[in-house]
Amino acid sequence: MEKLICPSMMCANFDCLKEEVETLDQAGSDIFHLDIMDGSFVPNFGMGLQDVACIRKLTSKLVDVHLMIQNPGEYVDLFADLGADIIYVHPEADLHPTRTLGKIRAAGKKAGLAINPGTSVETVRELLPLTDYLLVMTVNPGFAGQKYLEFVNRKIETLAAMKEEYGFQIMVDGAISPQKIVELSAMGVSGFVLGTSALFGKGEDYGTIIARLKQS
Structure with missing residues (x-):
């Protein structure tokens, strides 16, 4: 199974963002x-609208937005218009996640469902028919x-047994090391969001790292 490499751009060097995006693109990244983040659903602030617009302009690869924000359904059209290909929302932050996932698909985008470590499979089972990417x-x-x-x-093992029935791809995000890519790929995970554990700040060029990770 092909591994989808997804650089977490929050970890990129923003002093030279254009060069970072172009280098990661040429290195074989699959999804940016x-x-x-809004400082409410999670206790931090993340990337801004100008960052989304900039990265979208610099690559023809898929771009996803991971909305770690309250009431994400209110912002689907905004991020769809900015050019996101995949829009991830958290059911924990949305009173009507089925409506929001349907809204993403109606906008012509891929619907992404992101679930926290403490969120069980049973609480999101009814959302899976509306999900293209499960993060x-x-x-x-x-x-x-x-x-x-x-x-x-x-939980990943449980979801892997369900992905054929519902037609979603499993992605993972958080402390994903090269060893975890090998382990989780064998469990049925398709895509890997990579930050400082496997990609950024390693002293090697991105092409060498990504080629090695895809072959692992």
Whole structure:
């Protein structure tokens, strides 16, 4: 199964964002992952609208936005108009997630569902028919540099057994190391959001790292 490499652009060097995007694009990245945080749903602030617009302009690859914000359904049209290809929302932050996922698809975008470590499969089962990409958080959302939460593996195994029935791809986000890519790929995970644990700040060029990760 092909591994989808998704650089977490919050970890990129914003002193030279244009060069970072172009280099990651040429290095074989599959999806550019953009974290949007409001300081309410998660205790941090993330990337801005100008960052989304800039990165969208610089690549023809898929761009996703991970809306770690309250009431994400109110902002679907905004991010769709900015050119996001995949829009992830958290059911924990949305009173009507089925409506929001339908709204994403109606806008011609791929519907992404992001679930926190403490969110069980049973609480989102009814949302799975509306989900194209299921992003399993393997750390508590909001900050880079956390430790991988091993108990989430059981949830990933459960979801992997359901993905054919519902037609979604499993993605993971949070402390994803090269070793975790090997382990989780074998469990049925398709895509990996990568930050400082596997991609950024490693002293190697992105092309070398991504090629090695895809072959692992």
